[in-house]
Amino acid sequence: MKADYQDLVDEISALLGAPATLENRDFGLIAFGAHDSDDDTAMDPVRTRSILTRKSTPAVRAWFEGFGITRATGPVRIPAAPDAGVLRGRVCLPVRHRGIVLGYVWLLDADPGPSPDRLAAAMEVAARIGGLLADEERADADLSRELRAVLTAERGWQYDMALAALRTALGRDAEGLHALLCVAPWPGPDTPSVRTAPGVAALCTVPWPEREAGADGPGGAPATGGAGGATAEAAGGRGSGVQGTGGPPAGGARASGGRGSLAHGGTAHGLPADEVATHGLAALVRLRSADSPAPALTAATRLRDAAGGAPSGATPTATWAARGGSPAGAVVGVADPRRGVADLAEAWREATSAARTALAQPRLGPLARWAAIGPYRLLTALPPAPPHDPAVRALLAPAHTELARTAEAFLDNAGQAGRTAAALGIHRQTLYYRLSRVENLTGLDLDEGEDRLLLHMALKAARL
Incomplete structure (x- = not known):
């Protein structure tokens, strides 16, 4: 062509x-x-x-x-x-x-x-x-429709039919080596041309729930909503498409609310009352070799640039930028490479989990590869749970922002007081005082490995 x-x-x-x-x-x-x-x-x-x-x-x-x-x-x-x-x-x-x-x-x-x-x-x-x-453009539109159908279908015969249609639309590309990307948030429902980025075989937009201010993560920072950004079932639960993972189904689930909606309770539109429906962009990128992800990374950079400014009202995005992220606010999650399209559901779970991680942890963004997000590979796959573990609920209140930040820094630095105090710019005695208050609030003993693990997981999960 x-x-x-x-x-x-x-x-x-x-x-x-x-x-x-x-x-x-x-x-x-x-x-x-x-x-x-x-x-x-x-x-x-x-x-x-x-x-x-x-x-x-x-x-x-x-x-x-x-x-x-x-x-x-x-x-x-x-x-x-x-x-x-x-x-x-x-x-x-x-x-x-x-x-x-x-x-x-x-x-x-x-x-x-x-x-x-x-x-x-x-x-x-x-x-x-x-x-x-x-x-x-007609061919792009057909591929966009077929890719979206795969990423939003329930697992079972619907998914199998959508996958067969995508294979037909892709032709010989269907059996090639690919990496699936998730760009979020994407400013609007319109899908760009594949010419926007080199090596892209297919693009489509999907709903991406995003929390408004007031849904606090650790340290009082607004937490990013959506468990993969695809649909109301993206946090897993009954009707989830990727069974047993708690992550998003093949691109997410129905946006119709009711059973299978986000773990915090759906609305008539399938999103919790404290979330704003924006969009994410899925991109299927051709690769020559699994050991050379350069085409996927190049496409990711081009698509992130194409995302431009953050959507109006996207408070978490603006907050993420203020905490050191991209001025545009968009991040890209990159799934592990795969040959063929049979595992697109799992690849989409990886890509959206990596994007969620980049939004939650600016130091891991704006481009996060699934293979490089460490513990978030497990945290993003956890099944739905109460908003906060009972032991840490009080710590995550806005009044204790500084204590939550201190506890997270302490655990991130493997419990080394000197490194933590330097990272926070405080005296060691101030650090010890804050940690004692954390123990009093939570009832956890920071000298106990399992208590540390619980607190660390709870703080990281709250970001998501």
């Missing part, structure tokens, strides 16, 4: 006597013609960035769209704007199919410019490009 686009771009370049560049409607680079000019202005900053990074900045996009290219049905001439890095004027050929703009062909403008006849011929080539883009 890429060769087809390149051939058509080269055909336009030959018709108009100037190197052409093809971008999709989101200004993502698809193909470009060779530049053999000695003129430095032939590669102004905007054109250079587009080719090197395969995208344009929002400011450049706004500048060009201000000339009506999204509505135009014929060539549009756009003047230079040196302040914006556009050193040369442009000719834009809108790429449309059945009246819908799907992309743009760009050429550097020059006087007197191409003749009307040549521009008309170039627009005919642009229409052929539009047909290819439309076919590709």
Whole structure:
């Protein structure tokens, strides 16, 4: 398919006597013609960035769209704007199919410019490009639908049927080596094009529950809701799709509430009253070797960038950023590589668990691989339980934020007082005083290994 686009771009370049560049409607680079000019202005900053990074900045996009290219049905001439890095004027050929703009062909403008006849011929080539883009969008939509069906199906015959449909849609890709990613939160229900990231075989969005402020994790930090971000059954429980794990089923469960909804009690919409429905993005990425996850990591970075700003009202995301996370707030969980798609349910559980971990522990994000999240592999798979263990319920109250933070730091540092005091920036005597208060509040003995284990698990689980 890429060769087809390149051939058509080269055909336009030959018709108009100037190197052409093809971008999709989101200004993502698809193909470009060779530049053999000695003129430095032939590669102004905007054109250079587009080719090197395969995208344009929002400011450049706004500048060009201000000339009506999204509505135009014929060539549009756009003047230079040196302040914006556009050193040369442009000719834009809108790429449309059945009246819908799907992309743009760009050429550097020059006087007197191409003749009307040549521009008309170039627009005919642009229409052929539009047909290819439309076919590709339909294929992407089919794959998105089939992947979403697999990730949201109950285990059993529904899952098996959805998996068979996905195998058919993927064709030969279905038996290849893949890694499944979860990007959360994703700003909206719309699924991007697979061109957003290299090596992506299929993309889809799924519901991702996220707690509002007031659902406190350890230290008073809002806890991220959702147990995998797929649906109301993502915390496991009756009707859970991945049986015996307590994690999300094949991508989560029904968003209809009732039995099988989140452990803290569903609503008519399948989400607890203190959660806001946002979205996560699932991405199936092709790999060449299980020992070389680079394509998955590259795709993860591209998709996280594409997530942009956090959704409005996503308080936990803003809090996560304030605690040292990404300014955009999005994180990516990466499942272990697998050959074929038979184990997508388990891969999705891993990816969503890794994403939950990255949201709960900024030091493990913004890109968390399932293989690298340590104890959270077990914590995210625990079955539903009361919000807090009775022994630590008082410690997790907002009034004891500092004590909870101190206890977690002490346990994270293997009970070494010197390292803990240094990490918290306090005197050892202050540390000992706080730990004694923790023991009084919880009734636990921090000299006992099992009491330490219980407290550590409870603090980490509360983050999730």
